[in-house]
Amino acid sequence: MKKTVITLATGALLAGLAFAGSAFAQDYPTKPITVVVPFSAGGPTDTVARLVAEVMSKDLGQQVVVQNVGGAGGTLGAGQVATAPNDGYTLLLHHIGMSTAPTLYRSLPYDPTKDFAPIGLITSVPMTLVARKDFEPTTLAELMDYIKANGENVTYAHAGIGSASQLCGMLLMDALDTQMTTVPYQGAGPAMTDIIGGQIDMICDQSTNTTSQIKAGEVKAYGVTTPERLANLPDLPTTKEGGLDLEIGVWHGLYAPAGTDAAIITKLETALQAALADETVISRFAELGTVPVTADQATPAALAETLTSQIALWKGVIEKAGVYAD
Amino acid sequence: MDIIASLGLGFSVALDPMNILYCFIGVLLGTLVGVLPGIGPTATIAMLLPITFSLSPAGALIMLAGIYYGAQYGGSTTAILINLPGESSSAVTAIDGYQMAKQGRAGPALATAALGSFFAGTVGTLLLAFFAPPLARAALNFGAPEYFALIVLGLLVSIALAHGSILKALAMIVLGLLLGMVGQDIYTGQPRFTFGIRELYSGLNFVSVAVGIFGVAEILRNLENEKGRDVMVKAVKNLWLTKDDFKRIAAPVVRGTVLGSVLGILPGGGHILASFASYSAEKRLSKHPEEFGHGAIEGVAGPESANNAAAQTSFIPLMTLGIPAHPVMALMVGAFILQGITPGPNVINDQPALFWGIIASMWIGNVMLVLLNLPLIGLWVKMLSIPYRALFPAIVLFACIGCYSINQNIYDVYAIGFFGVVGYVLMRFGCEPAPLLLGFVLGPLLEEHLRRAMIISRGDPTVFITRPISATLLGLAVLAVVIAVLPSIRKKRKEVFVEED
Numbered sequence: 001m002k003k004t005v006i007t008l009a010t011g012a013l014l015a016g017l018a019f020a021g022s023a024f025a026q027d028y029p030t031k032p033i034t035v036v037v038p039f040s041a042g043g044p045t046d047t048v049a050r051l052v053a054e055v056m057s058k059d060l061g062q063q064v065v066v067q068n069v070g071g072a073g074g075t076l077g078a079g080q081v082a083t084a085p086n087d088g089y090t091l092l093l094h095h096i097g098m099s100t101a102p103t104l105y106r107s108l109p110y111d112p113t114k115d116f117a118p119i120g121l122i123t124s125v126p127m128t129l130v131a132r133k134d135f136e137p138t139t140l141a142e143l144m145d146y147i148k149a150n151g152e153n154v155t156y157a158h159a160g161i162g163s164a165s166q167l168c169g170m171l172l173m174d175a176l177d178t179q180m181t182t183v184p185y186q187g188a189g190p191a192m193t194d195i196i197g198g199q200i201d202m203i204c205d206q207s208t209n210t211t212s213q214i215k216a217g218e219v220k221a222y223g224v225t226t227p228e229r230l231a232n233l234p235d236l237p238t239t240k241e242g243g244l245d246l247e248i249g250v251w252h253g254l255y256a257p258a259g260t261d262a263a264i265i266t267k268l269e270t271a272l273q274a275a276l277a278d279e280t281v282i283s284r285f286a287e288l289g290t291v292p293v294t295a296d297q298a299t300p301a302a303l304a305e306t307l308t309s310q311i312a313l314w315k316g317v318i319e320k321a322g323v324y325a326d
Numbered sequence: 327m328d329i330i331a332s333l334g335l336g337f338s339v340a341l342d343p344m345n346i347l348y349c350f351i352g353v354l355l356g357t358l359v360g361v362l363p364g365i366g367p368t369a370t371i372a373m374l375l376p377i378t379f380s381l382s383p384a385g386a387l388i389m390l391a392g393i394y395y396g397a398q399y400g401g402s403t404t405a406i407l408i409n410l411p412g413e414s415s416s417a418v419t420a421i422d423g424y425q426m427a428k429q430g431r432a433g434p435a436l437a438t439a440a441l442g443s444f445f446a447g448t449v450g451t452l453l454l455a456f457f458a459p460p461l462a463r464a465a466l467n468f469g470a471p472e473y474f475a476l477i478v479l480g481l482l483v484s485i486a487l488a489h490g491s492i493l494k495a496l497a498m499i500v501l502g503l504l505l506g507m508v509g510q511d512i513y514t515g516q517p518r519f520t521f522g523i524r525e526l527y528s529g530l531n532f533v534s535v536a537v538g539i540f541g542v543a544e545i546l547r548n549l550e551n552e553k554g555r556d557v558m559v560k561a562v563k564n565l566w567l568t569k570d571d572f573k574r575i576a577a578p579v580v581r582g583t584v585l586g587s588v589l590g591i592l593p594g595g596g597h598i599l600a601s602f603a604s605y606s607a608e609k610r611l612s613k614h615p616e617e618f619g620h621g622a623i624e625g626v627a628g629p630e631s632a633n634n635a636a637a638q639t640s641f642i643p644l645m646t647l648g649i650p651a652h653p654v655m656a657l658m659v660g661a662f663i664l665q666g667i668t669p670g671p672n673v674i675n676d677q678p679a680l681f682w683g684i685i686a687s688m689w690i691g692n693v694m695l696v697l698l699n700l701p702l703i704g705l706w707v708k709m710l711s712i713p714y715r716a717l718f719p720a721i722v723l724f725a726c727i728g729c730y731s732i733n734q735n736i737y738d739v740y741a742i743g744f745f746g747v748v749g750y751v752l753m754r755f756g757c758e759p760a761p762l763l764l765g766f767v768l769g770p771l772l773e774e775h776l777r778r779a780m781i782i783s784r785g786d787p788t789v790f791i792t793r794p795i796s797a798t799l800l801g802l803a804v805l806a807v808v809i810a811v812l813p814s815i816r817k818k819r820k821e822v823f824v825e826e827d
Binding site: 109 | 371379510512517527655656657658663667734778781784
């Protein structure tokens with residue numbers, strides 16, 4: 001009898017909790033939502049976040065605030081969200097670095113697959129191979145031959161440990177089976193300055209940073225690393241067309257801390273999909289040389305799959321290059 | 327399009343009533359955040375980015391630019407009044423500016439800073455309007471070896487920052503260099519002096535170190551003895567410059583403007599050197615070098631003009647090439663992109679109204695700043711009559727909030743406390759904080775450019791003397807050392823350096 005009472009009480013309590021939980025999820029959001037961007041304000045990832053957050057605010061009826069928590073290659077901000085309350089009010093917008101961190105950092109205090117609940121992919125920013133304008137090779141084929149022939153005499157700039165340009169450089173050297181002299185910079189801006197100034201030979205960087213320089217003829221462009229050509233640089237061939245086995249896009253995803261209520265995730269997913277179909281977002285993304293992902297990609301399943309496969313891919317590449325960040 | 331027509335177009339945009347309003351809001355906000363220690367233009371612009379969504383591109387960028395150069399005006403205020411620099415550039419202003427304030431000459435110091443900044447801002451804007459594209463081209467000749475040579479030269483001549491023992495000054499520079507090493511090595515990713523704390527991977531925050539070493543240390547010293555406490559300002563003699571003051575500041579303002587304009591154009595960190603270099607130059611050229619460190623008005627006029635000129639000309643690489651010279655300019659890039667404009671070499675042709683509008687607004691902004699700041703001098707000086715026990719805790723609190731707001735990193739706040747204690751100990755040993763900050767700011771740049779130059783040259787050190795600009799700069803550095811070592815001059819130097827011992 002007593003046991004039954006306890007069971008009933010427990011059952012009622014659990015039901016009550018479950019009810020409270022879903023009621024809570026139904027009201028969500030009742031206060032502003034913070035999206036942590038693990039990089040400083042003004043960069044490409046921050047820009048993506050602000051454009052998306054602006055539209056999601058309208059859809060969710062609550063302000064979506066971008067908060068920049070920079071440092072340690074994006075692992076500080078991601079680590080903060082990993083341990084944040086999983087109530088849907090603290091989210092993370094991170095790029096490809098989410099998948100490289102587990103290999104680059106041998107002592108990472110969080111697990112990208114276990115500590116986060118994926119919400120959806122956002123965009124994949126293409127990368128472009130560019131060089132100083134008086135660099136000898138003129139086509140992608142010539143560039144490949146030149147790098148193979150000159151190896152370490154070719155200087156390759158990148159924006160710092162764990163940056164997209166460093167990753168692309170690793171892939172390039174891997175594909176050509178050669179080594180270049182890699183020169184780290186503190187961010188993409190200074191690296192681009194030295195390319196334009198002819199101080200250094202080449203870089204593979206996000207189209208966000210290179211498009212205006214390519215259009216102005218300040219740098220020589222060889223190829224874009226996506227399967228299709230870019231709408232705003234239609235004359236630039238893809239790496240595939242040029243016979244280079246190099247495909248990389250700086251994909252961005254939105255995450256919540258693990259254990260976030262499924263109803264909340266669904267609400268966020270819907271808001272994200274709406275934001276990615278928004279006219280302003282599409283046109284601003286076009287300025288950045290990128291397009292929002294399709295609605296079927298802005299889903300938890302698609303992001304989870306991308307994350308898992310990318311972690312495996314980069315584990316191989318990074319371990320082979322022997323580059324670590326701690 | 328010729329320059330007159332272009333400027334005409336620019337002024338037609340900048341004089342639009344709404345744009346004048348945004349410009350005013352920008353410079354007003356800039357002045358305020360410049361005055362509040364800790365809350366710098368970086369944090370302010372980052373916080374205001376979302377608001378700029380709803381503005382026109384010209385209005386948004388005019389306002390954000392105003393915040394940046396407005397902060398250069400305001401930043402000197404706390405440096406002068408309470409020895410608390412909010413930016414690396416105003417650390418130099420604090421040396422003589424605070425001494426002037428202690429002598430009751432806070433008014434003239436602030437007026438000098440405002441007038442010098444206005445002159446420098448005007449010249450910088452004119453340079454931007456007339457010569458931006460060729461200047462940006464010329465700056466691109468600076469590669470890693472040239473920056474390395476420039477910073478070596480800067481460090482060597484800046485020994486003049488010290489006005490006590492030269493040995494202590496060197497020790498402080500070395501300590502600063504070491505503190506600058508904290509964080510992740512950008513070349514190998516190796517964490518250095520981080521003690522396993524991830525929050526230290528990005529290094530120590532300049533504002534935390536400066537607020538601790540200058541501000542908190544000063545508070546601790548004042549706690550020593552109730553009776554010995556400095557009454558901040560004896561009596562404020564006058565708020566305005568005398569005829570003699572005007573004579574003394576004229577040449578330093580012009581020299582500072584030239585130095586600052588040139589250094590500001592270099593996107594690799596030249597602007598950081600501007601105020602340090604100007605102070606050193608003024609001390610060398612002065613007929614009364616012994617006054618430096620004891621309230622020499624030239625020591626305020628030169629560096630303040632230099633840093634404002636550099637602030638203005640650091641827009642040149644951004645506006646003409648789309649490359650940011652420092653974090654604030656990187657934020658401006660973000661602001662451009664949010665407005666749907668990708669900054670780059672084509673902006674000047676594709677968006678002439680925007681390009682010239684921003685330039686014209688800068689001059690209008692500088693006029694507003696001087697009109698805003700001169701009447702405010704009286705108000706700022708009155709701030710010193712706030713009881714010490716209320717003023718200082720409030721300022722430290724603001725500084726903590728400001729430091730925390732930049733990166734939401736609690737270690738930036740801990741650093742204020744830690745460096746407060748460090749600064750107090752150093753003060754007791756008679757060590758100057760300014761050389762430490764110089765080492766802290768320039769050390770990482772020195773290492774970054776040295777190693778980059780060596781990587782690009784594939785380990786060949788002759789790169790520093792085979793490239794003409796780098797060779798010339800290093801030659802000047804050697805010359806500076808030789809002059810310092812020559813016996814006859816050394817005798818004179820002794821008089822300069824040892825007067826405090």
